[in-house]
Amino acid sequence: MVKERIRAWMREHTEEAVQFLSALVQEASLSGQETGAQQRVADKLATLGLIVDMWEPGGEELIRHPYFCSPRQSFIGSPNVVGVWKGCGGGRSLILNGHIDIVPPGDTSRWTADPYSGRVENGRVYGRGTTDMKGGNVSLLLAIQCLKELDVQLKGDVIFQSVIEEESGGSGTLAAVLRGYTADAAIIPEPTGMKIFPKQQGSMWFRIHVYGRAAHGGTRYEGVSAIEKSVLVMEAVRSLEQKRNEVITDPLYAATPIPIPINIGKISGGDWPSSVPDVVVLEGRMGVAPEEELDMARQCLDDALMQIEDDWLRDNPPELEWFGAQWVPGSLDTEHELMNCLVDAYRNILEEEPVVEAAPWGTDGGLLAKVGETPAVVFGPGTTALAHYPDEHIEIARMMACAEVVALSVLQWCGVRGS
Numbered sequence: 001m002v003k004e005r006i007r008a009w010m011r012e013h014t015e016e017a018v019q020f021l022s023a024l025v026q027e028a029s030l031s032g033q034e035t036g037a038q039q040r041v042a043d044k045l046a047t048l049g050l051i052v053d054m055w056e057p058g059g060e061e062l063i064r065h066p067y068f069c070s071p072r073q074s075f076i077g078s079p080n081v082v083g084v085w086k087g088c089g090g091g092r093s094l095i096l097n098g099h100i101d102i103v104p105p106g107d108t109s110r111w112t113a114d115p116y117s118g119r120v121e122n123g124r125v126y127g128r129g130t131t132d133m134k135g136g137n138v139s140l141l142l143a144i145q146c147l148k149e150l151d152v153q154l155k156g157d158v159i160f161q162s163v164i165e166e167e168s169g170g171s172g173t174l175a176a177v178l179r180g181y182t183a184d185a186a187i188i189p190e191p192t193g194m195k196i197f198p199k200q201q202g203s204m205w206f207r208i209h210v211y212g213r214a215a216h217g218g219t220r221y222e223g224v225s226a227i228e229k230s231v232l233v234m235e236a237v238r239s240l241e242q243k244r245n246e247v248i249t250d251p252l253y254a255a256t257p258i259p260i261p262i263n264i265g266k267i268s269g270g271d272w273p274s275s276v277p278d279v280v281v282l283e284g285r286m287g288v289a290p291e292e293e294l295d296m297a298r299q300c301l302d303d304a305l306m307q308i309e310d311d312w313l314r315d316n317p318p319e320l321e322w323f324g325a326q327w328v329p330g331s332l333d334t335e336h337e338l339m340n341c342l343v344d345a346y347r348n349i350l351e352e353e354p355v356v357e358a359a360p361w362g363t364d365g366g367l368l369a370k371v372g373e374t375p376a377v378v379f380g381p382g383t384t385a386l387a388h389y390p391d392e393h394i395e396i397a398r399m400m401a402c403a404e405v406v407a408l409s410v411l412q413w414c415g416v417r418g419s
Contacts, residue, residue, distance in 0.1 A: 003348055006407050009146045010400050017403075018125060018396055020044070021138045022118030025127035029100050031071075034078045034164050037100050041137075041162045045083030048145055050160065053082045057164070057175035065178070067371060069169030069326045080172050081162040082181055085144060091155025091415035095186035095374055096144070096406070097173060097364060098137035099166030102129035103388050110390040126393040131382030135394035136189025137162060139381055142403035143410055156414035159183055166364050169325040173364035177372035185338040185413065186374050187406060190363050191382025194398060196346070198339055198377050199252055200359035201260050202288035202329030202366055206301065207281060208233060209319040210269075212312075214278040223276030224312055226269055230280040232310055233318055237262055237284070240304040248289065252334075252358035259358065260287030262301075290331035290358060298322060327362025330369045332377055338413060342377060345408035350401060360384070379405070 020040075027037035042054045057075045062068055081100075087093070105115035105128045113119055115128040125135065140160060147154070159181055163172030190197075210230040215223025241262040253259040262284065269280030288297045305318050332339065334356065346354040361384070365376035381402035386392050 002411065003408065005150055006146055006404050009150060010142065010404055013142065013145070014396065014400055017138055017142055017400065018120055021125050021130065021135060021399070022120060024134050024138070025118035025125065025129055026116050028116045029102055029129065030104060031101055031165070031168060032077055034100050038079050038081045038162060041100065042081045044141060045081070045160065048083070048148055050083035050085050050144075053084075054079050055179070057171065061178055062171070062175050065174060067174055067328060067367060068171060070165055070171040071168055071324065075164065075171075078164045080164060080176055082176060083160040085148070085154070085158040085160075087154040087156045087158070087414060088417050089155060092185070092413055093157040093159065093183035094410060094413050095159045095161060095181070095183040095368065096140040097161040097163065097186050097188050097368065097376070098133055098140055099164070099172065099364065100134070100137070100162045101164050101167050101172070102132070103167055106390065112391050123396050124393040125396060126391060128392055130392050130394040131191045132387035132392070133190055133380060133382055135382050135399045136191065136380035136402065139189055139399050139402040139406055140187075142400070143407035146403070146407050147410060152411065153417035154410070154414040155417060157183065158410060158414060163364065169327060170364045170367045173367050174371060177367065182372040182374050184374070186365070186368050186376040187342070187409065188363055188365050188376055188378045189380030189402065189406075190359070190378050191384050191387050192359070192378055192380050193383045194379070194381060194402065195355040195357050196339070196342060196377060196379045197357060197359040198332040198334055198336070199250070199290040200330045200363045200365050200378060201290060201361065202292070202294060202327050203362045204286050204288065204294060204297065204322055204326040205283065205324040206286055207283050207321045207323055208305070210280045210282065211316050211318070212276065212278045215276040217274035217276060220276050223278070226277045226280040229310070229313060230267070230269065230282060232308055232313065233282065233305065234264060236304050236308050237264060237301070240300060244300065250358060252356065255357060256360055260289050262286050288329045290329045292329060294326065294328065328366030328370050330363065330366035330376055332375050336375060338375065338377055341409045341412040342379060342405070345405045345412060348408060349404045
């Protein structure tokens with residue numbers, strides 16, 4: 001049976017996979033420093049016989065696109081990599097999309113070892129990016145390598161994408177779509193803990209300026225404290241969050257306490273203890289429901305701020321701006337054929353029922369669906385609880401199991417010659 005052939009191949013190549021992941025982690029692919037890691041990926045794809053395309057995104061079409069979002073406009077030193085395995089025809093195409101960019105390690109004194117060591121210990125590989133999401137990327141590459149070395153001839157094309165900028169809003173995936181890399185469906189191996197996420201919330205960063213009137217602290221009654229008025233703004237934001245979440249009845253969010261949170265993560269204001277502050281700036285992240293448009297969510301927050309019942313804020317309204325990163329929401333019907341293939345492969349390989357939920361965070365899946373008309377599902381071996389944390393790691397067994405599930409899903413989705 002094909003399942004046994006795939007499993008046997010994976011067992012024989014586990015050590016090779018671990019070594020490749022370890023080497024990939026040792027390439028610190030922070031934003032602007034992705035070349036080393038991407039070259040390793042490109043070399044791997046070339047050895048597998050795929051058609052390799054490696055380029056630095058840019059140009060007016062990308063920069064001026066309505067979904068473009070990045071703190072930078074030059075991607076020199078930050079190439080995308082795509083490898084295409086052409087099918088023999090008559091099948092459905094599939095994108096396997098993973099991001100290579102990682103977040104900074106933070107306080108390195110909190111790490112047991114070098115964040116980029118790629119050390120292997122107790123069945124795990126350690127280092128920044130292992131769980132989010134280089135381990136998932138290796139699972140995708142293993143699936144391709146396995147099927148090719150088993151001499152499988154697929155009907156549909158497989159397009160492997162190693163993209164930049166996911167952590168900053170998805171410009172790498174957007175650039176790949178604009179370059180023409182679309183397909184009938186896509187799998188993204190973000191750290192789901194082997195759960196299957198057909199829906200992903202979107203999110204946007206916002207900044208609110210709350211204004212008061214300056215005065216001496218000794219006569220504070222002559223001023224209006226922007227700090228005190230910002231409390232009213234935060235209460236309005238919390239009330240809006242509650243209202244937006246009360247109407248969400250999707251069973252995929254049953255295990256999520258707050259499906260689409262609104263988080264205020266930064267507050268700054270005041271410059272002297274004896275002065276009444278005249279401005280406070282709040283910065284935060286707004287969750288967007290899977291089927292919701294970004295503009296609709298923006299309007300909800302704007303309306304909530306304008307409806308605060310306070311005479312001062314009515315005459316001196318808070319100023320709302322949207323800045324920085326954003327992630328487009330995505331939604332795939334649970335009865336979509338790709339879901340059927342993935343669920344069936346999961347049952348076949350792991351001999352248990354998969355957990356199907358909605359993602360509590362954003363991915364590049366929304367961009368693939370919205371701009372590239374490529375419906376996407378998220379499924380990966382990493383664990384969210386370890387992402388962006390010290391001593392980030394991934395379990396080798398899970399990475400290999402994910403590779404088996406993806407390999408079997410590719411077979412079912414793309415079709416095999418002669419079947």
